[in-house]
Amino acid sequence: MPPGFQVVVSDLEGPVFATAAGKTLYKWPLQILRNGYSGETPGIPACYEDVLTETAGLMSPYPAGIKLPELDKRQSCADLWPPVVADEDAETIGKWTTIERRDGILQWAFDEQPLYTSVRDMQPGDVLGGTTRNSRGDSPAYRVPLTPPPMLPPGFAIKPTSIGRMLTTDTNQAVYSYAADTESDSACNESCPSRWEPVLAPGLARDQGEWTLLERSPGERQWVFRGKPLYTHVLDTGSWSQEGSDVPGWDNVFTQRAPELPESFKVQLTIAGNVLADANGRTIYRYFCGEDSQDQLNCDHPAETQVYRLAMCGAGSQEKCLEYWPYVVAGADESSPNRTWQIKTIDPMTGRYVAAGEETALRVWTYRDRPVYLFGRDKAPGDVNGGGTGEWRGKRNGLRAFWLRDDFMSGIL
Amino acid sequence: MGRVSIFIANLLVVLLCISSASAQNSRLKDGAIGFVMTDLFWSVYQTPAAEECPRGFNDGPREQFEKLFPAHEFLSVEETQLKQEIETWHPNTEPDGFEFLQVEGDLSWGLNLDGEVGPNDFTHPEGGEGIDNEVYRAVGCIIGFRGPDGVEYIFQNKAILDRRYNRMMIEITEVDDLTNDDSVKVTWYRGMDRLLTDATGQKVMPGGTQRVDYRWGRSLIRETTGKIVDSVLTTEPIGDLVVPWMNLSVPSTHIFRDARLQLNLSEENATGLLAGYADVDTFYYQLIRNDSTHHLSNGQISGISLYKALRRLADAHPDSETGENMAISTALDIKMTQVFVRQ
Secondary structure, rough: OOOEEEEEEEOOEEEEEEEEEEEEEEEEEEEEEEEEOOOOOOOOOOOOOOOOOOOOOOOOOOOOOOOOOOOOOOOHHHHHHHHEEOOOOOOOOOOOEEOOOOOEEEEEOOOOOOOOOOOOOOOOOOOOOOOOOOOOOOOOOEEOOOOOOOOOOOOEEEEEEEOOOEEEEEOOOEOEOOOEEEEOEEEOOOOHHHHHHEOOOOOOOOEEEEEEEEEEEEEEEEEEEEOOOOEEEEOOOOOOHHHHHHOOOOOEEEEOOOOOOOOOOOEEEOEEEEEEEOOOOOOOOOEEEEEOOOOOOOOOOOOOOOOHHHHHHHHHHHHHHHHHEEOOEEOOOOOOOOOOOOEEEEEEEOOOOOOOOOOOOOEEEOOOOOEEOOOOOOOOOOOOOOOEEEOOOOOOOEEEEEEEEEOOOOOOO | HHHHHHHHHHHHHHHHHHHHHHHHHHOOOEEEEEEEEEEEOOOOOOHHHHHHHHOOOOOHHHHHHHHOOOOOOHOOOOHHHHHHHHHHHHOOOOOOOOOOOOOOOOEEOOOOOOOOOOOOOOOOOOOOOOOOOHHHHHOOHHHHHHHOHHHHHHHHHHHHHOOOOOEEEEEEEEEOOOOEEEEEEEEEEEEEOOOEEEOOOOOEEOEEEEOOOOOOOOOHOEEEEEEEEEEEEEEEEEEEEEOOOOOOOOEEEEEEEEEEEEEEOOOOOEEEEEEEEHHHHHHHHHHHHHOHHHHHHHOOOOHHHHHHHHHHHHOEOOOOOOOOOEEEEEEEEEEEEEEEEOO
């Protein structure tokens, strides 16, 4: 790693590369969209100071060439994603190289992907500009935080989810631990391994850091992580499953748990799995928004244009929005438990954050610095009628439920 | 004992063994048999020349957009794209300026739900008056709802097979005879397991097992009674039948009021109709939440126009305040394969 960079541990994303000032580094990989590509081809920056004025028509059925909203206030890609500038004499190291931008300025790159910071990140450990969580098809071409490779033995992987960074095999099988086990002894014997298969280590494997080995029988060594032998569950029906954790004593393994939820929130059973809910059991939703512009700017934050959100939640009316997509209002005695879940003050008539104490302001719960919502057509605990509301099944200008268990939709957490 | 008697005795033993083996191999166990759903789609009566749609098929979002905004490059996102999305997500019954082409034929699959023969009813293609199927009248001239290649026809149906969320099944109990029985009990559950298929992975085979989903699916369980006449099961109406129907990873449902099943039964399959009154708003939001405007465009389905048609053609369950009907008669083609239901 060149001088001037560091690794910072974040609440949700685990270790991320950051500038000396602690600003998380992001890349913008090329992504295929419905009618073309957005993002950056390796080695070629595409995020500049130009203020784009027209849609790109990357997502059908709407054509290219329509005027983007609020042009008088619109910012450029580089305004929101400042390039990480390199000194002229910067020395490249390994995958850390420099790329010349069109104005001659050198920009840091990693594996040929130009690097940026986000104006949304305010302090070290903030990763508010993007996520490594899989957004799947039809989402905007998101920016992705740059992360160091995880310290895992071959054969393992990490799946970032809403409940934490889940340890899996490299074939996406969930990995479990057993409460009765110790670092040096497995209580899973006799018929148990036919249901819970020990994750075996190759002959050349050695202890390293949090990873050790348990010799189950001569020549048969099982991986142990943080003092717990690891297993897969043969009855799991899909990737990244939590089904095994329904068996008493058995738990999914995480390298890092998601930050603690607000105390008033609860886990609510629905017909599609478990969802995060408010104290009354009403499903909590996140709002997602990305513009159909070539620079794929976000529109899901209170500092960004509210035109898209207002259209979807209230047909252009803020009053209707408050009825259809009410904010999750924080109790007077509630406080923010961490950087991920915070209480912020919002002007409900503009959708913008305001200073605390303003007369009309509401104290609302936010996740990753964006308000979370309820849905007006949810009438009873367990209703999830708002999920997929909006453009592109809620992925580009709409709501998606905050799932905590996804047995029916493997991999969406 | 004479040779004839010995022969008859042996024959009886053989017949008894065959009968016993047959009983042991019967999929009807202890008066119960289960079937899991493998196909479900809105029943659309189609003639080869589309005579039921003499004026052609409806425009979809792309065609409507071009007509509404021929000079879109001079307009803003708010004046075009978001205007259409607002109409889609905040639907109303006001005219949208497009003529809606509905089915004009007299024939339709379906059931006589209200027991009456009225001026708006269809005639069954195989005979029978009073068929109530206004969903067909609304969607029958929309390409996406027509087989064999309409986008909804393909993908909504495929989702029934592929998605465990949609794994609905029935268990018929208190069955004395699968051909004729004047009183059976029918329970509607969700299963939890993958389907048993042949080696191609495409054809669902009888004889699989499904565990009942009592955890997330408990609220879906319904019970009714029915009778079997000449191998056709007809159930009594169920007040509100909830059918989970996820297509593109958006868990959603349909709600059918006064729902009933009419199924041709064998020990391996049950095929026929699920009919009732679909809750209009639930129908509409299931469609547009699972399928974005893009997907609807591929089937020339204008959500905006369809909602107005559904509300205009709705024929049951009036709203207590406005008096407007909020449910619409329908029939769906349903195919089920025998499974053993594990409680």
